[in-house]
Each structure stands twice: as structure tokens, then as C-alpha cells.
Amino acid sequence: MNQRAHHVAVIPGDGIGPELTEAALLVLDQLQPSLSAPVKTTFLDGGAGTYQATGEAMSAAAVDTVRRSDATLKGPVGLPGVRLPDGTEAGLLGGILRNGLDLYANVRPVRLLPGVATRLAAKPGEIDYVIVRENTEGLYAARGKGVGNDRAVADTLLITREGSRRIARFALDLARSRAATTGKGPRVTLVDKANVLRSMYLFRTVFLENAADYPDVQTDCLYADAAAQALVMNPEQFDVIVTENMLGDILSDLGGGTIGGVGFCPGGNYGVDCAYFEPIHGSAPAIAGQDRANPVSQILALAMLLDHLGEAPAAGAVRAAVSAALADGAVTITPDGTPANGTRHATRAVLARLG
Ligand code: NAD
Ligand code: IPM
Ligand code: MN
Secondary structure (H helix, E strand, C coil): CCCCCEEEEEECCCCCHHHHHHHHHHHHHHHHHHCCCCEEEEECCCCHHHHHHHCCCCCHHHHHHHHHCCEEEECCCCCCCCECCCCCECCCCHHHHHHCCCCCEEEEEEECCCCCCCCCCCCCCCCEEEEEEECCCEHHHHCCCCEECCCCEECCCECCHHHHHHHHHHHHHHHHHHHHHHCCCCEEEEEECCCCCHHHHHHHHHHHHHHCCCCCCEEEEEEHHHHHHHHHHCHHHCCEEEECHHHHHHHHHHHHHCCCCHHHCEEEEECCCCEEEEECCCCCHHHCCCCCCCCHHHHHHHHHHHHHCCCHHHHHHHHHHHHHHHHCCCCCECCCCCECCCHHHHHHHHHHCCC
């Protein structure tokens, strides 16, 4: 075995975060012997609980550890009751990690897995796309900077040429690499509101300029409202979607709603030389500590992390074990998105099917 270790930071987070990261780390432990280098984990505090205890959502030293790690596994953070004087939530890490570390690409695969009962009458294979959410500008550029008073507040949506260029090329490259494995595409759909907002017209213009360098990638443009309908009525038309920050936030949870819930949805936040992986959903305070949360989102976030570390066979083994546990009925998901026999049972079922 190559003796160099992979250094992975772990942020358990708030609410269901600790139980989900615990589940994913059990999967990681079982995989350790099959990895090309051992994973060494470092636990970091971050989130609403940390804010309550220390006055900051994450210390500068902990952020630096994320920066220097080969990858970070993060649980959901935030508690709706823990707020800043301006009224927004105090325990979130998006501004600190996504903007602070310039992790500009938020990659959110939406894939219907075998055996999962959903509200839509879709079959596995018919919902299998990736939302690439611009992660550092858009409407979220206003985070912490809204101006106004108790009668009116303005939050500014910022789109830059450079921010649009790099996310467009990230999505176009991703479509190419997906085509190598899916046999579909490559195809990128730009989702925007360029009919109404000048900022979005710039986003679209820069996307189309860059798409011209990728003649092998089919491209199209959809307005976000029409995209919301299409994600429910014709999800099979999508391969890679690229979109503005807040639109990507909303549409990725919508996608989750079509595949059995956000508890099936992992995400990766990528910059040039730093990345972290998390479920797309939040800390689900109403079900926290009850062994009810679906651990699949966090386990699939671990799979994305393993791919990032260059441990593709282990990542594939994780995905196969999750699919097998669902396909053979060992794990069933109730209509509210929670596993019928609990988080720990679902995790054990995945562990039992790991090669
Ligand atoms: P949420 O995603 O926590 O919950 C929405 C719904 O989905 C709830 O019904 C919840 O029970 C359910 N749910 C979420 N994850 C689940 C899982 N793994 N298994 C089964 N059901 C699951 O959204 P919210 O209630 O709007 O937010 C709660 C807190 O989380 C807030 O503080 C919010 O700001 C924060 N948040 C954090 C992140 C993050 O850390 N990346 C993401 C979204 C929301
Ligand atoms: C997400 C979350 C965050 C976002 C919140 C918690 C700030 O909803 O990662 O999707 O809006 O980006
Ligand atoms: Mn969200």
C-alpha cells in the first residue's frame, strides 16, 4: 500500500448531521483496506451549535484545515432558531466555505435509484442528471450585504463574466466526462431568467460563447420556470444543467422531490484545489436524534469524496452497495422520505452489501 495518507476533514454539523456523518464514516471504515492509501480523519466543529458555543460558525483555524485537507466530508448545518442580528441564520457555512475558499462549482447529481417508490411514475434511468449550481455569486453574492431598513431591503444579484465562464466550462467538461460512462449526451442545459434579468442575459451570453468551444456537446437554454415543470414532467431530457446560485438551490431540492426525497441527494463543492462534500439538504431538526433520517445522501457524498481522492473503485462499490440495498428491498423509503426501519438499519444494509 502507498503509505501517503488521504487527509479528510469531517464536520458533523447540526441536527441530523452527526448521525449521518457517523453512518458515512462506518462505510469509510469498512472500505479502508481496499483504498490505495489510508484515510486519516480530523474532526472539525462548525455550524449553529458552534456559533452558540463560540460566537462564530467556524473558527479560522478550522477553515484552514478544510483548505489544506485533501477533501472534507460535511454534515448539514444550521438551526432555524439561531440567527444573526440581521435576521438571517448564524450557523450556516456557505459564505465561509463556498465563498471563503472560492469553491465555485456545486455539483448535485439527481438519480432515481432502483426500488425507490416515488410520487412520480418514473423508472430508474429516466431520472439521471446533474445540476451544476454556480456557488460564489448570483443572488447569494448579497449574503450578509443586504441594504435597507425595516420597510425595504435590497439584495443584489451579481453575475460576472469570469464567474460565468468558469462555471460554464465546468459544466461542459462534466458533460463530456459523463458521456464517457452514461453512453448518453453529452448535453448541457442552461437554466436562467434571461427573459427578465440583464444579469442572466450576461450569464447566457457567456455560456453560449464558451459552448462554441465544445461542438461535441449539445446545448440548449430553458427559462427556470419552464425548467421546473420539465424536471417533473420530462426529467429524462436532462443530462447536465448549469444555473445561477439560487435557482440551483431551489431546483436541486425539486429534483430531490422526484427521486424519493432530498435524503437521496449528495453534493460536491469544488474549487481549483479544494473540495467538500455534503448532502444537499439541511439539518432536519424535526427528525434529528430519532434514527429516522435517510443516510443515503451522506453516504453518496462520501462516494463523491472518494472519486475526488482518486479512489474510483471504492466510490463505485459504495454506489453499488446503496443501489443493491434498495433494489433488494432491505431498505425501503416511506412516502415522507425516511427509511422504514431507521437510519442505522439502512446503514447496516449498505455495509452488508459492500464488496
Ligand atoms: P431540511 O432540508 O433540513 O428539511 C426539509 C425536509 O426534508 C424536512 O421535512 C426534513 O425532515 C426532510 N429531510 C431532510 N433531510 C432528510 C434526510 N436525510 N432523510 C429524511 N428526511 C430528510 O430543510 P429546512 O427544514 O428548510 O432547514 C433546516 C435547517 O437546515 C435550517 O437551519 C437551514 O438553514 C439548514 N440547511 C442547511 C443546509 C446545509 O448545511 N447544506 C442545507 C439546507 C438547509
Ligand atoms: C444548500 C443550502 C444552503 C444554500 C443554505 C443552508 C445556506 O440550502 O446548500 O442548498 O442555500 O445554499
Ligand atoms: Mn438548499
